[in-house]
Amino acid sequence: MINLIKIEPQNNYTLKLYFSDNSSGILDFTYMVKTQSSLTKPLESLDYFQACFIDFGALCWKNGLELSAESLYRKCKENGTFHINQASA
Template sequence: MTFSDHARGIFDGAAYLSSRQGPLLEALRTPAYFARCFIDAGAPCWPNGLALSAAPLHELIEAEQTT
């Protein structure tokens, strides 16, 4: 991912999903469905209506770069 402040990193979807639960997240556990991601208004989204906010993703990427 590349953010507007030029921060860059790789979003590890498997790691993200391993620590979270919820009905909208269940579909993302299937690789074919996860691959249906699209960007809408700067946020990664999926056809089931799930949108991940850019701010927490930015924090995750920053945290991974410092470890």
């Protein structure tokens, strides 16, 4: 089971995500912010977006929005930003 272990906010709505298998990836969440749902609307505030945190290995925001590590891991692989730290693997 893959867990999210660290988050580093980058520019705008982009986060660098670190996973429990010594891999990492960068995801741009602009697409999600633009959906304008009740859970994503607060993310328009960059300060709010970057106040994300990890809870039980998932990416979370204080309004209850939660994204599983597995889905984020898969997105990183699909968009080509996935990297495995060979020195630690």
